[in-house]
Amino acid sequence: MLDASGRVVMVSGASRGIGRAVVERLVDGGYFVSAGVRDARGLAASDRLMLHRYDAESLPSAEAWIAATINRFHRLDGLINAAGINPEADLTDPDETALDAMMLINVKAPMRLIRLALPHLAKGGEGRVINIASMSGKRVRNPNVGYAMSKFALVALTHAVRQYGWDHGIRATAICPSFVATDMTANVTKWPRENMSDPHDIAELITTVLRLPNSATIAELLVNCRLEDML
Numbered sequence: 001m002l003d004a005s006g007r008v009v010m011v012s013g014a015s016r017g018i019g020r021a022v023v024e025r026l027v028d029g030g031y032f033v034s035a036g037v038r039d040a041r042g043l044a045a046s047d048r049l050m051l052h053r054y055d056a057e058s059l060p061s062a063e064a065w066i067a068a069t070i071n072r073f074h075r076l077d078g079l080i081n082a083a084g085i086n087p088e089a090d091l092t093d094p095d096e097t098a099l100d101a102m103m104l105i106n107v108k109a110p111m112r113l114i115r116l117a118l119p120h121l122a123k124g125g126e127g128r129v130i131n132i133a134s135m136s137g138k139r140v141r142n143p144n145v146g147y148a149m150s151k152f153a154l155v156a157l158t159h160a161v162r163q164y165g166w167d168h169g170i171r172a173t174a175i176c177p178s179f180v181a182t183d184m185t186a187n188v189t190k191w192p193r194e195n196m197s198d199p200h201d202i203a204e205l206i207t208t209v210l211r212l213p214n215s216a217t218i219a220e221l222l223v224n225c226r227l228e229d230m231l
Contacts, residue, residue, distance in 0.1 A: 001211045002126060004030035009128075009210065010065070012036040012054060012113065015043070017182035021199035022080055023049070025207050034069040036047030037085070056083045058110035060195040066116045076120035078210055081110035081154075088149050089146025099146040106150035107137040111157055118165065125169035128210050131158045132202075133174040133215055135224060151176075156222065162219060171217040173209050177202055178224040197225045 009026055013019035013036035020043065026033050027048050035043065036054030043051065052068050055061040069076060085105045087098035110131055120126025136144075137151030154174065161172035179185050181196040188196075202223060209218055222230065 002213060004211070006032070007077040007181060008032045008069070008074075008075050009067055009078035009080060010034045010035065010076065010113075011080045011082055012056065012109075012133075013081075015041040015050075016038055017082070017184060018177075018199045018202050019080070019082030019178060020204040022206055023081060025200065025203040026210075029207055031210075032073055034065070034073065038063050043081070054083075056105045059112055060114060062109070062112045066120075070120060075124065076117060077124055078130070079113060079117045079121065080130045080132070080206065081113060082132045083109065084132065084184075085146050086144070088144050090143045091145045091147050099149070101145050102150040105151070106147075107153045109158065110154060114157070114161055118161065118168075118170070121170050122136065122165070122168035126214060127165065127169065127170040129158070129165070129166070129172040130160050130206055131155075131172070131174050133158070133176045133220075135178040135222065135228075137174070138176055138220075138222065138230065159219065162217075169214055171212075171214060173218050174220045175202065175206060175209070176220060176222045178226060178228070180225075191226065195225055197223060223225070 009031050011023050014023045015037040023035050025031050027046050032048050034050045052065045054065045089098040131154050134151040135155045136148045137155045140148045158172045158174040179191050179196040
């Protein structure tokens with residue numbers, strides 16, 4: 001297992017949900033963390049934590065965050081893409097506004113950050129990219145085809161990173177959870193909230209993936225709170 005000492009990880013979507021849980025777990029675990037946020041939302045101050053404004057819609061914002069992280073820590077060992085949105089985009093809806101937004105935030109924004117981070121991740125020979133996808137990126141079980149399309153694309157992006165980065169020691173993983181008790185699932189009624197996965201448990205799994213050596217890489221990690229056949 002890789003030692004957390006001195007390792008620097010960037011986390012997008014860090015002000016809430018899975019992203020925030022990941023930041024808290026990594027800081028507690030000895031990592032230096034650069035958190036991309038729209039607002040700090042009470043994240044605890046720490047000499048291991050850097051907060052930086054990050055707007056996923058904006059390429060200049062991504063460039064500024066990467067540059068500030070390298071300027072502060074002089075290295076980068078991991079990138080966790082946790083920022084995401086989930087508006088409704090049904091197949092028969094002619095209004096493509098929600099679909100366009102999801103493809104930008106859930107797919108294009110992670111791709112931009114990865115592209116900018118790759119040279120830095122390659123320097124240490126043990127770089128890690130973890131994309132928070134979804135079980136909706138593995139199968140379709142509801143009318144929101146736009147969200148599923150974006151998460152399928154994010155899984156595909158993860159595999160592209162695995163292919164590109166392998167010889168540079170970069171390993172990429174798609175984390176695919178089902179319902180997680182976060183703001184995004186606040187209106188879900190089909191599954192009891194108390195039976196949803198806890199974001200801190202997802203953060204624990206992500207931390208484990210970060211620490212695995214190059215010889216024990218996980219391409220996709222499916223995490224479910226209910227019994228489900230995956231054919």
